[in-house]
Amino acid sequence: MSIRLPRGWTSARISEICDVAKNAGHEGQASYLEIGNVDTGSKDYILSEKASVKGCRIAKKNDILVSKVRPTRGAIVWIREDELHVSSAFTILRNRGAFCDRYLWYFLAWNRDYLNYLGENCTGTMYPTTSDEVVVNFEVPIAPLSEQLRILDKLEKILVRVDAYQKRLAEITAMLKNFRNSVLAAACSGRLTTRWREERGQEDAWPATNLHAVVQKLDQGWSPKCEIEPSSSSDIWGVIKTTAIQPQKFIEYENKRLPNSLLPRPDLEIKENDMLITRAGPRARAGVCCLVRSVRPRLLACDKVYRFRVNKAIAEAEYLELMLNTPEILYEIDRMKTGTSDSGVNLTQEKFLALNFNLPPLAEQQEIVRQTKQLFRVADQVEGRLLKAYEHGENLKISLLSKAFSGKLVHQDPHDEPAEKICERIRGNQVPYVLKKRERNRREPANN
Numbered sequence: 001m002s003i004r005l006p007r008g009w010t011s012a013r014i015s016e017i018c019d020v021a022k023n024a025g026h027e028g029q030a031s032y033l034e035i036g037n038v039d040t041g042s043k044d045y046i047l048s049e050k051a052s053v054k055g056c057r058i059a060k061k062n063d064i065l066v067s068k069v070r071p072t073r074g075a076i077v078w079i080r081e082d083e084l085h086v087s088s089a090f091t092i093l094r095n096r097g098a099f100c101d102r103y104l105w106y107f108l109a110w111n112r113d114y115l116n117y118l119g120e121n122c123t124g125t126m127y128p129t130t131s132d133e134v135v136v137n138f139e140v141p142i143a144p145l146s147e148q149l150r151i152l153d154k155l156e157k158i159l160v161r162v163d164a165y166q167k168r169l170a171e172i173t174a175m176l177k178n179f180r181n182s183v184l185a186a187a188c189s190g191r192l193t194t195r196w197r198e199e200r201g202q203e204d205a206w207p208a209t210n211l212h213a214v215v216q217k218l219d220q221g222w223s224p225k226c227e228i229e230p231s232s233s234s235d236i237w238g239v240i241k242t243t244a245i246q247p248q249k250f251i252e253y254e255n256k257r258l259p260n261s262l263l264p265r266p267d268l269e270i271k272e273n274d275m276l277i278t279r280a281g282p283r284a285r286a287g288v289c290c291l292v293r294s295v296r297p298r299l300l301a302c303d304k305v306y307r308f309r310v311n312k313a314i315a316e317a318e319y320l321e322l323m324l325n326t327p328e329i330l331y332e333i334d335r336m337k338t339g340t341s342d343s344g345v346n347l348t349q350e351k352f353l354a355l356n357f358n359l360p361p362l363a364e365q366q367e368i369v370r371q372t373k374q375l376f377r378v379a380d381q382v383e384g385r386l387l388k389a390y391e392h393g394e395n396l397k398i399s400l401l402s403k404a405f406s407g408k409l410v411h412q413d414p415h416d417e418p419a420e421k422i423c424e425r426i427r428g429n430q431v432p433y434v435l436k437k438r439e440r441n442r443r444e445p446a447n448n
Contacts (some may be wrong), residue, residue, distance in 0.1 A: 193360075269293055
């Protein structure tokens with residue numbers, strides 16, 4: 001990262017001013033941190049419910065952990081416990097006195113240049129992994145210690161406000177999700193079209209039926225051993241992943257390329273107006289349904305998916321998609337799943353097709369779809385504005401951090417001890433610079 005440093009600042013590689021801690025941990029400890037327990041957005045962590053495993057390491061308070069596996073995801077955290085057992089997939093950086101608490105963490109965790117550098121120095125494709133040596137071979141700007149305190153003080157005061165702003169946006173996003181669920185529940189219970197029926201003198205009662213009566217044909221796909229990369233062209237056959245199926249949304253680029261050595265199965269090619277539902281996987285991912293409104297050629301259904309079509313004489317595919325995503329029906333589908341663990345359940349054809357529900361007449365189904373689309377369109381517009389506002393907050397964070405680590409966030413004091421002198425003492429194994437007592441007290445993190 002090439003930047004012009006202010007007076008009194010210096011730069012050094014992480015290896016020059018941090019130790020890589022490799023203290024062996026103990027198997028079976030309750031407090032344990034894995035990469036999967038890190039929220040890569042907030043850079044915070046929740047300790048694993050699992051006990052520590054053989055080969056783990058011990059981290060100390062104020063250590064910085066950098067994930068070596070899939071490092072571009074940015075699983076970089078600052079440790080607040082006095083001692084913690086952590087996965088050996090982290091590099092543990094231990095400050096040798098050049099930094100105030102969290103200063104280096106802020107620089108690394110949100111630094112796209114650093115994450116790109118880690119990604120460019122990985123081996124492996126499915127689980128790209130880097131090394132301790134790569135993690136520490138990166139140059140960082142170092143302000144005088146007293147200036148670091150001023151930077152952290154101002155930076156964290158602003159970030160608290162930005163985080164509060166983004167938390168409020170997240171709460172509104174959750175409200176929109178509840179709104180959509182309420183619309184779905186009202187739509188498929190008849191409440192949404194009560195006035196519509198009254199105007200036409202229609203009865204409120206909807207006849208009971210099940211999916212056996214509505215579904216024309218149901219089959220499941222094929223899961224050959226595919227290439228890791230997706231099929232990026234409609235000229236190349238691909239097999240969808242289960243992640244291609246989201247609630248009421250089909251994502252065609254979520255696929256894997258069919259190897260040239262295998263012949264495709266055109267009978268499993270996904271077509272417009274196919275309905276898809278995941279039949280197996282983790283509990284939260286089994287029973288997810290969407291209608292395919294448009295799709296590129298040469299995409300095949302995978303084995304963990306049911307593909308079916310609706311009898312147009314009695315049902316609208318768009319209505320059935322709404323119905324299969326209502327909270328009530330999702331609850332019934334969840335009860336049908338079988339499996340010994342939530343990490344892997346199955347939804348059988350027999351149970352799925354036996355799903356009971358009440359079906360309105362075709363004309364009312366079409367009216368339900370029309371009204372639901374109108375309400376969802378309003379929610380989508382609000383959500384689009386929220387996304388832009390959230391992105392603005394993220395860009396503000398990046399701008400603040402850029403100013404902080406280029407000396408533009410707070411003033412420079414010519415009386416501060418230059419950072420180069422601190423680094424010289426560290427390189428010479430001398431006792432690190434000790435902050436005055438009043439400054440040490442300011443290093444304690446604020447309660448969030």
